[in-house]
Amino acid sequence: MRVMVFVKASEDSEKGAPPTMEAFEAMERFNEELASAGxxxxxxxxxSSxxxxxxxxxxxxxxxxxxxxxxxxxxxxGFSIWEVKDMDEAVAWAKRCPNLMPGRSEVEIRPFLEETDMADLLSALGDDARDTLGVA
Incomplete structure (x- = not known):
């Protein structure tokens, strides 16, 4: 299952305040763990906006x-795209994510709309339309 993880903006991030070096290094280590785990x-x-x-x-x-x-x-x-077995795994990883900004931060996890979610629509389209969309 693919999910997109949205890191929500804060007042500090919108002001262009960079994370501290310590926070940046913590995020780098976290991303290395995610990458190592596949x-x-x-x-x-x-x-900023x-x-x-x-x-x-x-x-x-x-x-x-x-x-x-x-x-x-x-x-x-910011965002990340993760490949996880289910939403529980995505939540477990997200809970380990360091907070880059001082104070309250928020992360949102949303599953991708996959081909299997659109099976009825895709089967109704016909071969030419599926080829145009690049789906089997």
Whole structure:
């Protein structure tokens, strides 16, 4: 099972405050453990929302909004993609993750929508559409 782990932004991360060297080294060790266990597929930290853009879709219309964005608790400061056997394993790993920022932090784990989750839709599509989407 693949999951995406979102590290939520904090007021400090949105101000561009880097983690301490100690916190950074702790995260590096944690990522090495994930990689050694074959769990870590990808991951990165993200710049603050001041350098972000949002595109709002409303039918055919597109509106671009420049950051920064006000609702810090809704922003993502980093992500990882993990391969785990189930959500319990993902939670166990996430509980071991060091907190990079002083004070309260939040991580969200969400499973990927996999091909098996869309089996009915894919079987209804037909071979040409499945080939176009790159699925068997």
């Amino acid at each position: 769990v870590l597929l990808a991951g990165a930290g993200l710049k 001041a350098s972000a853009k949002r595109i709002i879709y409303d039918g055919p219309a597109r509106t671009v909004t420049d950051g920064p964005f006000a609702e810090t608790r809704e922003l993502v400061a």
